[in-house]
Amino acid sequence: MDDAAPLNRYQLAELGSLLAEPARAAMLLALVDGTARPAGELAHAAGITPATASAHLRRLLDGGLLAAYAQGRHRYYRLADERVAAMLESLSLARATAPRAWPTKADAQLRRARCCYRHLAGALGVAFCATLLRRDWLQTGSRGLFLRPDGAAALTASGLELTDVPSLYGRSCLDWTERRMHLGGPLGVMLTTAMLRAGWLRPLPHGRALQPGAGGLRQLGILGVPLD
Amino acid sequence: MDDAAPLNRYQLAELGSLLAEPARAAMLLALVDGTARPAGELAHAAGITPATASAHLRRLLDGGLLAAYAQGRHRYYRLADERVAAMLESLSLARATAPRAWPTKADAQLRRARCCYRHLAGALGVAFCATLLRRDWLQTGSRGLFLRPDGAAALTASGLELTDVPSLYGRSCLDWTERRMHLGGPLGVMLTTAMLRAGWLRPLPHGRALQPGAGGLRQLGILGVPLD
DNA sequence: CGAATGCTTCGCCGCCTGACGAAGCGTGCG
DNA sequence: CGCACGCTTCGTCAGGCGGCGAAGCATTCG
Numbered sequence: 001m002d003d004a005a006p007l008n009r010y011q012l013a014e015l016g017s018l019l020a021e022p023a024r025a026a027m028l029l030a031l032v033d034g035t036a037r038p039a040g041e042l043a044h045a046a047g048i049t050p051a052t053a054s055a056h057l058r059r060l061l062d063g064g065l066l067a068a069y070a071q072g073r074h075r076y077y078r079l080a081d082e083r084v085a086a087m088l089e090s091l092s093l094a095r096a097t098a099p100r101a102w103p104t105k106a107d108a109q110l111r112r113a114r115c116c117y118r119h120l121a122g123a124l125g126v127a128f129c130a131t132l133l134r135r136d137w138l139q140t141g142s143r144g145l146f147l148r149p150d151g152a153a154a155l156t157a158s159g160l161e162l163t164d165v166p167s168l169y170g171r172s173c174l175d176w177t178e179r180r181m182h183l184g185g186p187l188g189v190m191l192t193t194a195m196l197r198a199g200w201l202r203p204l205p206h207g208r209a210l211q212p213g214a215g216g217l218r219q220l221g222i223l224g225v226p227l228d
Numbered sequence: 229m230d231d232a233a234p235l236n237r238y239q240l241a242e243l244g245s246l247l248a249e250p251a252r253a254a255m256l257l258a259l260v261d262g263t264a265r266p267a268g269e270l271a272h273a274a275g276i277t278p279a280t281a282s283a284h285l286r287r288l289l290d291g292g293l294l295a296a297y298a299q300g301r302h303r304y305y306r307l308a309d310e311r312v313a314a315m316l317e318s319l320s321l322a323r324a325t326a327p328r329a330w331p332t333k334a335d336a337q338l339r340r341a342r343c344c345y346r347h348l349a350g351a352l353g354v355a356f357c358a359t360l361l362r363r364d365w366l367q368t369g370s371r372g373l374f375l376r377p378d379g380a381a382a383l384t385a386s387g388l389e390l391t392d393v394p395s396l397y398g399r400s401c402l403d404w405t406e407r408r409m410h411l412g413g414p415l416g417v418m419l420t421t422a423m424l425r426a427g428w429l430r431p432l433p434h435g436r437a438l439q440p441g442a443g444g445l446r447q448l449g450i451l452g453v454p455l456d
Numbered sequence: 457c458g459a460a461t462g463c464t465t466c467g468c469c470g471c472c473t474g475a476c477g478a479a480g481c482g483t484g485c486g
Numbered sequence: 487c488g489c490a491c492g493c494t495t496c497g498t499c500a501g502g503c504g505g506c507g508a509a510g511c512a513t514t515c516g
Contacts, residue, residue: 461513474500476499
């Protein structure tokens with residue numbers, strides 16, 4: 001099912017040119033959290049008129065980075081694929097040199113826990129994923145990683161309400177703050193959703209950061225997730 | 229030691245515009261294997277005149293993607309950083325849709341084993357890394373992953389001549405063919421070099437593919453690396 | 457020393473593309 | 487039904503950037 005030939009120069013250049021415009025970059029970054037937003041809102045986020053935004057969105061759509069659906073007189077855009085989000089995240093790895101300002105508090109929150117296309121990323125995401133692997137609760141299947149029954153049982157006992165465990169697969173997703181893997185894919189999304197529902201995590205009003213609650217941290221600790 | 233704030237729209241766009249030109253993309257792709265090449269050779273690889281290539285190389289240099297050093301009347305360019313190679317690899321993850329031709333034989337070799345910035349990537353690299361983790365031969369240290377003494381002993385017993393084990397650290401590197409991690413960083417480079425010296429792998433004359441030898445596969449099997 | 461070589465800098469041309477306003481089109485509301 | 491609204495398409499303009507040849511500079515070799 002997988003096509004994985006190396007990118008040639010033209011494909012790489014085409015991909016680069018899609019990212020090469022601040023307006024398009026802004027719109028993509030506004031969508032990394034996995035939400036779908038109407039064209040007008042994206043135009044505002046990018047600081048351009050609707051006409052210009054429409055052209056940019058069309059290019060991103062044609063380039064396969066976005067998907068769109070119409071609802072009433074609105075047209076909602078979202079990232080085409082979870083892998084697009086992973087790609088955008090991994091680009092942060094490239095800045096080898098660029099000396100920059102000291103990390104802010106928002107950065108620290110973002111590093112701790114955030115959502116990356118609806119699944120958990122950041123230090124907490126990486127630690128959680130590592131624990132699942134260490135306890136051998138994940139198993140490699142045909143389409144990715146699957147949660148073993150004993151793992152599901154342990155998580156359920158901790159208070160998470162899991163759904164569709166046998167059918168959901170997870171994918172490795174590279175974490176740019178930790179430079180290690182965390183769990184993405186439908187399985188990652190489901191687990192993160194369960195944590196949010198159980199109150200382990202609370203979304204912060206602005207941005208992608210997630211705030212772990214005391215109860216959640218306690219349960220995670222019991223599961224064996226190292227917390228700082 | 230790490231600065232990991234999210235990319236803003238301008239940084240992302242700047243990075244994208246560096247990749248956005250087929251000529252620059254070709255030069256970068258010619259350097260993913262970690263080699264350093266003189267400007268003229270890169271100009272030839274990109275199919276442009278030295279004058280044009282010089283301008284492109286300068287932009288890539290200023291953008292922090294390349295490093296250069298002069299030797300005689302030649303000027304050698306290489307990727308600035310291992311992370312740049314990892315970033316280029318991970319970009320292959322993005323092409324969600326793009327229907328393409330059936331994988332060729334060269335692709336199959338490339339998927340099997342190749343060098344990514346001087347360390348082992350591909351199915352074999354992923355399997356090897358997974359085995360090191362499963363056997364608990366890697367340990368997380370301050371700067372990355374370190375090889376434990378028992379792991380080093382086992383590898384030495386298999387016929388690898390390891391060097392500087394205590395000081396070399398490894399980094400996770402996302403594999404675009406496998407969508408899983410393999411071992412990069414100085415530790416990954418050292419292990420791969422040792423495998424090449426021991427004849428476990430043989431570099432193929434053109435491109436980045438590596439050909440595993442019978443002896444190497446036998447030793448890897450003994451170590452517990454699942455082969456296919 | 458002078459010619460050849462490898463690379464960079466300079467100057468110029470042509471194309472691409474991003475920006476906007478105006479107009480067109482479909483949907484929803486009063 | 488007609489107007490308001492959200493979005494797209496069209497036409498136009500200006501700026502940016504890639505391309506090359508010629509010239510400049512350093513290094514190597516005879």
